[in-house]
Amino acid sequence: MYDEATIGARLRALRRWRGMTLDQLAGQAGLSKSFLSRAERGHRALDRRSHISALARVLRVSETDLVGAPHLTTDPAQAEPHTTVPAIRAALTTNTLTAPVADRARPLPELVAEVVRIDRQNHLVEVGRELPAVIDELHVHACAPADEAAHRVALEALIEAFQRAVFTSKDLGYSDLAHIAAMRAAEVAGILDTPVTTGKAASLRIHTMPTTTRELSLTAAEDAADALEPHVHDDLGVQVLGMLTLAAALMATVLYKYDRAEHWLDQAAELAACTADDPGGNWGAFSLTNVGVWKVSLATERGESGRALLDVAKAVDEEKLIPRRGRHATFLADVGRGLAREPRSQRDAMQWLRRAEAVAPHKIRNSMPVRETVGAMLARAADAAGGRELRGMAARMGVPH
Template sequence: MYDQATIGARLRMLRKWRKLSLVELADLAGMSKSYLSMAERGERALDRRSYIAALADALQVSETELVGGPHLTKDPVQAAPHATIPQIRTALIANTLTAPLADQARPLPELLADMDRLDHSKYKFREAGRLLPAIIDELHVHAADPADEAEHRLALECLIEAFQMATFTTKDLGYGDLAHIAAMRAGEAAAILGDPINRGKADSLRIHTMPATTWRVRLTAAEQAVERLQPHVKDDTGVHVLGMLTLAASMAATVAADASRARHWLDHAAELAGRTADAPGDNWGAFSTTNVNVWRISLAVEQGEGGGVLELARNVEERRLAERRGRHTAFLTDVGRGLARDPRARERAVEWLHRAENVAPHKFRNDAKARETVGVLLQQVRSTTAGRVLRGMAARMGLPH
């Protein structure tokens, strides 16, 4: 069960467990004592990746111990996706590429059609948990006993896509270890296929699931993956995969406080996006000009941006995100998180966060960063309308309100 408190309250508990004073922890993490004091009291949000990584490293705990693990509330929309995790876990762990869990499988074209429907589902997050375990099981049957080489390659390629869905489904629900297992399974399939594009896909998943305390390692891994893939990009899919790796490099550089490298990789991503259609719903990883603009906001919020995110938000054509509800919600949430840092814009922040919840409530209510922002805003917003909306969100997220 998730602790019903802000990350700051968990920080205080872990700090005292480690017998550290605020000054000692501030020195170890390279942060100010006043900021940590406000965070512990719930007056400042601890939602930046760099801060979480630094504090987890200083306290010698995992990110999950600091941020909080998967949690259940009385809200069925928030809690229901967690019920699918045992089946996803079994599919990821019990299958191997030579010994599938299932005895038989539907024809491969039928599984491909299911994968395509799932990828374009309005309720992808919810449907993935329900349908994905069986798809993974059956794809392993085809991979272990293919009719020919072409079917073997196709089954492995589809497994990589299925593992991608499993990676982000489990990651978004707070099961980081399962997400990393899914990414590593994608790497196994890519190693057999032996082509650069599929290896790039697997690299992207692995980089996204590395522990929070390894951002410089992530940056190196992302830059190496870009270098490996770059000479082999010859079509749109290659551009999409390379683009997602450059965005991963930009985020890693941002968290590692390397501003020049972050700008370099973000500029490279924008150049690549200009070479492909601006179609997040169709492109691998949603890579597109729209998605690069969404990432600009994520990076700005990670750097501590406040009310200025509204200017960046004007560059995002929200209609293009309609088929990527999770991405759309992440965009709205990041704008809300940024606005929440500006005392003059907190009521606007509540509006954006409420919009994020309405687009994809299952994702929003399971987002640790959104939860942290809502928890801190509860201490700050006093007006009747915004306060009522905020308390409603808090109740659905299982926060004291």
């Protein structure tokens, strides 16, 4: 069952364990004492990466110690995806490029098509059930290819399968498993040895680097983007480079280097203008629409709320996000989280969060930032109607209510 301690409650316990006062913690983390006091009481959401990273650094603990590890609730949509994790872990850790676990495999073209289909699959349970077998079988082709061309096709498909394993694991809170998948992708990219596959692997590595190494992550993202840029000659190259620029913008934002983040967002927008605005089909969903989604996400990370955040969100064409329900749900949730920071926009925030949950319940009910926001809203809820709706969402996410 879910550990019922909120992030605020864990923060208080860890602060006292370290023998620190609120004044000391606030001063060293660069946050206000009043904010931390409200967070410890559950009245402010600790949902920004920069805040969590700063607090973990000062307390000398991992972010997992602060935010909590993945747990199960009694809600099937929240709990069921976790049942697929052992098989994903086995596929990533038992196969090697010289010794596959499976002794036979479907034809390579069929597996390549299956990887594409899984990448566009929006249901975490279905992804988790189908991905391990595909990884197993691609290793068969990688170990005993029909020819050199087939070998490269199998390896390229493995990178795509590892990418899906990275983000499925991250969505469910298994950062260690996401890191393993990223390292497997780097292993394969080293064999393929092309700028684009190296860029793909770098993107995955950046998103799974320890949260205590944000400066290194930013440097890695900028270096990878600079290394790939001279070799971009087609749409795929543009899309991979675009995702690296967005990763750099994210890391810069978490480090409060907002001017640098704006630089990389501008670079991403220029690249997106050179490729189709097709989040459903492009690598990493990179597109003008997706750049807009990232702008909302980074605005939320910066602490934007209310009208300012809604103005950023207006630029996003939600219709184009429909094929990527996970990305769509994240966009809706980011707007809802931002709106939840202002007392006068609580009802609007609830509408955005409920829309996000309706689009991708498995993803949203496993989202730490959304869970933290719902908990803070619940603690502040004053009217019975809002309280009932919040309590329903809280129950589905395992939030004490």
